[in-house]
Amino acid sequence: MEIKYIYLSKEGMNQMKMLADFDKEGFKKEVITNVKTLFRKPIEEATPQQVFQAVSYAVKDDIIDRWIATHKEYEKKNVKTVYYLSMEFLMGRALGNNLINLTYYDAVKEALDELGFDLNFIEDQEPDAALGNGGLGRLAACFLDSLATLGYPAYGCGIRYKYGMFKQGIKDGYQVEMPDDWLKDGNPFEVKRSEYAVEVKFGGYVRVENKNGRNYFIQEGYQSVRAVPYDLPVIGYGNNVVNTLRIWDAEAIQEFCLDSFDKGEYEKAVEQQNLAKTIVEVLYPNDNHYAGKELRLRQQYFFISASVQRAILKFKELNKDIHKLPEKVTFQMNDTHPTVAVAELMRILMDEEGLEWDDAWDITTRTCAYTNHTIMAEALEKWPIELFSRLLPRIYQIVEEINRRFVLKIQEMYPGNQDKVKNMAVLYDGQVKMAHLAIAGSYSVNGVAALHTKILEERELKDFYEMRPEQFNNKTNGITQRRFLLHANPLLANWITDKIGDEWITNLSHLKKLKVYVNDEKCQHEFMNIKYQNKIRLAKYIKEHNNVDVDPRSIFDVQVKRLHEYKRQLLNILHVMHLYNRLKTEPEFDMYPRTFIFGAKASAGYKRAKLIIKLINSVADVVNNDASIEGKIKVVFIENYRVSNAEIIFAAADVSEQISTASREASGTGNMKFMLNGAPTLGTMDGANVEIVEEVGIENAFIFGLSAEEVMKYEREGGYNPMDIYNNNQAVRRVLTQLIDGTYAKDDPDRFRDLYDSLTKEDVYFILKDFDSYAEAQQKVNEAYQDEKGWAKMAMLNTACAGKFSSDRTIEEYAKEIWKLKKVKVSLDK
Ligand code: Z57
Numbered sequence: 001m002e003i004k005y006i007y008l009s010k011e012g013m014n015q016m017k018m019l020a021d022f023d024k025e026g027f028k029k030e031v032i033t034n035v036k037t038l039f040r041k042p043i044e045e046a047t048p049q050q051v052f053q054a055v056s057y058a059v060k061d062d063i064i065d066r067w068i069a070t071h072k073e074y075e076k077k078n079v080k081t082v083y084y085l086s087m088e089f090l091m092g093r094a095l096g097n098n099l100i101n102l103t104y105y106d107a108v109k110e111a112l113d114e115l116g117f118d119l120n121f122i123e124d125q126e127p128d129a130a131l132g133n134g135g136l137g138r139l140a141a142c143f144l145d146s147l148a149t150l151g152y153p154a155y156g157c158g159i160r161y162k163y164g165m166f167k168q169g170i171k172d173g174y175q176v177e178m179p180d181d182w183l184k185d186g187n188p189f190e191v192k193r194s195e196y197a198v199e200v201k202f203g204g205y206v207r208v209e210n211k212n213g214r215n216y217f218i219q220e221g222y223q224s225v226r227a228v229p230y231d232l233p234v235i236g237y238g239n240n241v242v243n244t245l246r247i248w249d250a251e252a253i254q255e256f257c258l259d260s261f262d263k264g265e266y267e268k269a270v271e272q273q274n275l276a277k278t279i280v281e282v283l284y285p286n287d288n289h290y291a292g293k294e295l296r297l298r299q300q301y302f303f304i305s306a307s308v309q310r311a312i313l314k315f316k317e318l319n320k321d322i323h324k325l326p327e328k329v330t331f332q333m334n335d336t337h338p339t340v341a342v343a344e345l346m347r348i349l350m351d352e353e354g355l356e357w358d359d360a361w362d363i364t365t366r367t368c369a370y371t372n373h374t375i376m377a378e379a380l381e382k383w384p385i386e387l388f389s390r391l392l393p394r395i396y397q398i399v400e401e402i403n404r405r406f407v408l409k410i411q412e413m414y415p416g417n418q419d420k421v422k423n424m425a426v427l428y429d430g431q432v433k434m435a436h437l438a439i440a441g442s443y444s445v446n447g448v449a450a451l452h453t454k455i456l457e458e459r460e461l462k463d464f465y466e467m468r469p470e471q472f473n474n475k476t477n478g479i480t481q482r483r484f485l486l487h488a489n490p491l492l493a494n495w496i497t498d499k500i501g502d503e504w505i506t507n508l509s510h511l512k513k514l515k516v517y518v519n520d521e522k523c524q525h526e527f528m529n530i531k532y533q534n535k536i537r538l539a540k541y542i543k544e545h546n547n548v549d550v551d552p553r554s555i556f557d558v559q560v561k562r563l564h565e566y567k568r569q570l571l572n573i574l575h576v577m578h579l580y581n582r583l584k585t586e587p588e589f590d591m592y593p594r595t596f597i598f599g600a601k602a603s604a605g606y607k608r609a610k611l612i613i614k615l616i617n618s619v620a621d622v623v624n625n626d627a628s629i630e631g632k633i634k635v636v637f638i639e640n641y642r643v644s645n646a647e648i649i650f651a652a653a654d655v656s657e658q659i660s661t662a663s664r665e666a667s668g669t670g671n672m673k674f675m676l677n678g679a680p681t682l683g684t685m686d687g688a689n690v691e692i693v694e695e696v697g698i699e700n701a702f703i704f705g706l707s708a709e710e711v712m713k714y715e716r717e718g719g720y721n722p723m724d725i726y727n728n729n730q731a732v733r734r735v736l737t738q739l740i741d742g743t744y745a746k747d748d749p750d751r752f753r754d755l756y757d758s759l760t761k762e763d764v765y766f767i768l769k770d771f772d773s774y775a776e777a778q779q780k781v782n783e784a785y786q787d788e789k790g791w792a793k794m795a796m797l798n799t800a801c802a803g804k805f806s807s808d809r810t811i812e813e814y815a816k817e818i819w820k821l822k823k824v825k826v827s828l829d830k
Pocket of ligand 1: 666
């Protein structure tokens with residue numbers, strides 16, 4: 001394997017055009033002053049963390065002017081605003097992204113160079129804002145970036161968790177979780193807005209009072225907390241727009257009163273302090289899984305009540321008639337987690353604004369909209385009525401009435417059909433079904449990829465779809481190219497700009513102009529050399545963080561995503577075991593060197609997922625240390641996969657593993673990040689993979705496995721028999737046997753027995769069923785990669801055809817078809 005030459009871009013640096021209004025000397029002075037006033041130090045003595053803080057405050061200064069100007073413009077125009085309600089915003093780091101979107105990245109890099117600092121190193125001092133689990137939370141973050149870039153008025157509304165997604169360590173091959181104390185050094189970009197605090201009430205009981213022939217519902221004997229918002233700026237790309245991510249903190253209502261000798265008062269004060277503290281303490285680390293914990297429901301109502309109250313107060317500052325609310329506000333509910341918003345809005349409209357039910361319901365159902373992100377049964381939120389009504393007595397009353405009227409409607413449409421009631425009611429079997437509440441209370445229900453929406457309409461939500469088809473629509477997910485190309489892969493970003501100009505930064509469909517270069521050998525070399533540089537960067541990261549040597553000339557085959565059985569990391573590692581067997585036992589067998597890279601957090605309580613992590617690391621131990629296979633296979637588990645290292649990983653990938661059981665991955669968004677960075681998809685026809693193949697052509701992907709139709713057919717017929725495969729497939733039987741014979745667990749041969757059992761008894765994720773087809777697709781990857789020109793062309797076509805998967809496209813569709821928003825222009829008069 002030859003070492004390829006290094007492509008260095010001299011021209012085409014992005015972001016040159018805005019440098020004119022950046023005052024470099026002023027900026028340097030401000031950084032020095034900030035170090036002085038924040039840390040009473042000369043800059044020479046500052047720690048890298050302190051320099052990070054000082055730089056961020058200097059940047060914040062520029063941001064605030066635009067932030068104020070943006071909101072002045074919004075108020076002047078009295079614009080319609082979307083409130084994106086989400087339990088999760090997986091923002092990652094802010095500094096680099098803020099500089100990119102201000103178009104100051106290169107200028108600040110230069111300024112810091114002159115001060116003797118490396119911007120990359122300073123960026124590395126910032127902890128990730130990991131207020132999310134995975135796809136759903138990162139989607140929310142990409143949406144905020146696109147909303148600001150397109151100039152749409154928007155708030156993200158969420159929770160300021162004290163501890164975000166746990167930090168993952170690997171000890172002896174096992175995952176260990178460590179708290180993510182992301183706020184310990186302070187967050188330079190946030191602004192506390194105490195003046196906007198509101199009260200949120202829990203528990204107690206509802207007293208009905210009749211005054212002048214009208215019933216008033218008064219909650220009494222409740223506990224309450226003060227919700228205090230912290231605002232984070234969300235910067236649009238090069239357009240002076242700064243939107244807001246508003247995350248809520250909880251404080252005790254009454255200050256702790258030390259000189260109170262009244263025992264009852266004292267205990268009540270302590271209780272309130274504790275209640276406040278626990279609500280926002282930590283993000284639940286479950287992805288695609290519902291745990292049903294009371295504290296989780298508290299979190300949901302806490303941030304929803306605060307966000308909806310604040311939105312109504314803001315609306316009333318500029319508008320007199322509450323009936324106009326749907327013209328000025330949309331609440332977009334990110335999955336069922338914020339669905340209590342439907343009832344909270346009803347409560348405010350009736351109990352506080354004095355509207356009658358019908359009026360309030362009409363407004364609510366023209367203001368709320370719902371996005372479904374999964375069909376996984378274990379993710380569906382169903383709260384026990386006992387818990388729900390105890391914690392939220394007034395909200396529960398409202399839900400009961402919503403249900404009563406909804407059931408009447410169902411019976412009216414389908415007289416005598418009890419099945420319909422059973423399948424669609426909001427309250428059933430002693431549970432509050434949050435998805436049904438969301439659908440009943442929304443004017444729009446959308447899925448997140450074409451296939452997913454089809455499955456919702458035809459199966460999962462069929463009854464709802466038949467009742468009101470016009471309510472349903474698809475919005476295929478997207479990702480922001482500003483973070484996942486411009487920031488994550490500067491070499492490729494500059495190369496693209498050299499070739500086709502920089503319009504792709506705000507209009508990704510321009511990438512298709514790259515198609516004319518895919519057969520050009522010089523361009524192919526340049527493209528693959530950039531990939532090679534990025535592989536060296538990742539190899540360095542892996543050496544530093546995992547102390548594993550990987551060869552950047554090998555194929556980087558990457559599966560990074562949450563660990564979940566349906567995502568089938570187990571299929572991937574079983575196949576690695578199979579390749580290893582072949583290398584050991586078939587003298588004729590050869591393969592191009594391959595590095596299998598994994599990154600995944602398992603939910604802390606998900607035993608089987610954690611065992612799969614242990615298996616991956618155990619296979620790595622054996623395979624990486626077997627000199628007889630001459631380094632043909634390396635297995636690397638990257639510890640603590642998160643947004644910041646994802647940026648390095650995507651840029652370096654050759655192969656994108658998207659191997660979920662067909663029908664289970666609603667969309668996937670990692671798949672799009674790989675594609676954008678020139679890695680072909682090795683995947684099933686699931687989620688947005690279907691649309692990726694549609695864009696790039698099936699000859700530029702490696703597709704395998706059962707289709708969604710086939711999987712669902714087997715499921716209707718009660719599954720398939722994995723023993724048929726066990727009995728007839730020697731390769732499969734061999735790797736299965738190795739799960740229980742100590743090959744990968746010398747000290748405890750039974751360690752992986754649970755995985756063996758899961759595969760041989762039911763195999764609900766069709767891993768054995770898809771094994772051969774997967775191995776065949778992998779073989780094709782092996783061959784295709786050795787055709788250098790063919791591979792370069794395929795990689796380039798993946799980048800060139802990724803235009804559709806910008807979250808800018810997704811947000812334009814939401815804005816036009818669901819939210820009906822208008823764009824706003826912001827100018828800075830200095
Ligand atoms: C989550 O990350 C997703 C769905 C959920 O219901 C929950 Br809870 C968490 C993911 C889907 O699994 C992905 O397929 C999808 O791309 C992503 O949400 C964004 O829509």
